[in-house]
Amino acid sequence: MTLTAEDRTAIAELISLHGHLFDGGELDRMHELFTTDVTYDVTDIGGVSIEGVAALRDAALAMGELNPVGHHVTNIVLTEFADGQVHARSKGIGIRSDGTCASVTYEDTISRSDQGWRISHRKVLARRTPLGAPAGA
Template identity: 35%
Template sequence: MTSEVRVPADVAAEILDVLARYAQVIDNRDWDDAHTVFTDDVVFGAGSSASTGISEIRRMVESVRPYHPHHTCNTILTALRDGSVRAWSKFFIVRTDGSVGSGDYQDTLRRTDDGWRIAHRVASRGNRRDDDPGGPSTRTFSFDGWRSPDR
């Protein structure tokens, strides 16, 4: 089990800016600024379905139809011994029909020469009903997983 260590306020502010910038870059397809959000070797997802690198993330996002802009909120941060920071955020989307979907992101952020960047992101769609337009799903993240060093 990892011990949770508070992140200094100035570091937290920088990281929260990166997480807000993520939605702006992705939702606006501002791929020229993706380097302000991600490390060059970013991994999005886990296992065989993971996308590695900004160009793969771009391909993944561009293939989603319809695409619904999303909002990141309720972020908690913890510092790790190796100097990286983990972030757990809630997100929600508002679909064109006005319905809402939610989920979670768990990120590992690394300080680079240019500032904090997302090095690894995994997402969970959260609890969604059988009649959800995107299909049903169940929340897969928990505090036990959050505290596990080998998530």
Template identity: 35%
Template sequence: MTVNPDDRLQIHETLARLADAVDAGRFDELDEVFTPDAVYDMSATGLGVFRGRDGIRAAAAGMARSGRAPLAHFVTNVVVTGTDDGATVRSKGLMLMPDGQTLAVGHDDVLRRDRGAWRLSRRTITPVPRPVAAQG
């Protein structure tokens, strides 16, 4: 089932707000992006699974303090499917890293309405493998 154009735009905005808030270090804004019981699964990258807004906010802040967090996130290739109350979204993410690398990931997201807005209830990050020639 497809999501109506207004909801689709709000879902795109939610994904953009997440990237913008993290890039700017405005971690308090994550409350407006995630549901209270959200799960952020970065286990495929070796970084673990973070639960709830507090856990996600703490993980984002910790990565920023470590100096290894991306300098900028870009979300692209957004494909939304769902119903009036829930949606699944597949997208790609590009990240500019402090060491100059550009990394790519896949996002598998589940969003639902929470307090009248679309919010992420689950995000799973999967690294896009680098070509063998680029790994050297």
């Protein structure tokens, strides 16, 4: 399979839609982003690995006011796998209500279904050390 320009656009829009739905509290639309059995791994930022759309929705609601007020995604890079899945790597910036922010990298596995492209696995990796800084700085 070769990714078409239309596939690339659809996947980029899928990844971008994440912030709009979460920030707007439209958690009942997560099926538009993720497979029903999605694995959403936030262990690197102090959370757990969440299994399934329903559990992901519950986890977002449980965070309450600790949720960022803004999820922003940039720098989407797509790599095609031989099995038809796509690996997407993107940068995320989360803005908290107190104005502080954090940067992460999203590592996604994306699959095509009857409903279109969906994220089946997401690993969220924290960015803690700037380029050139010693580890642990």
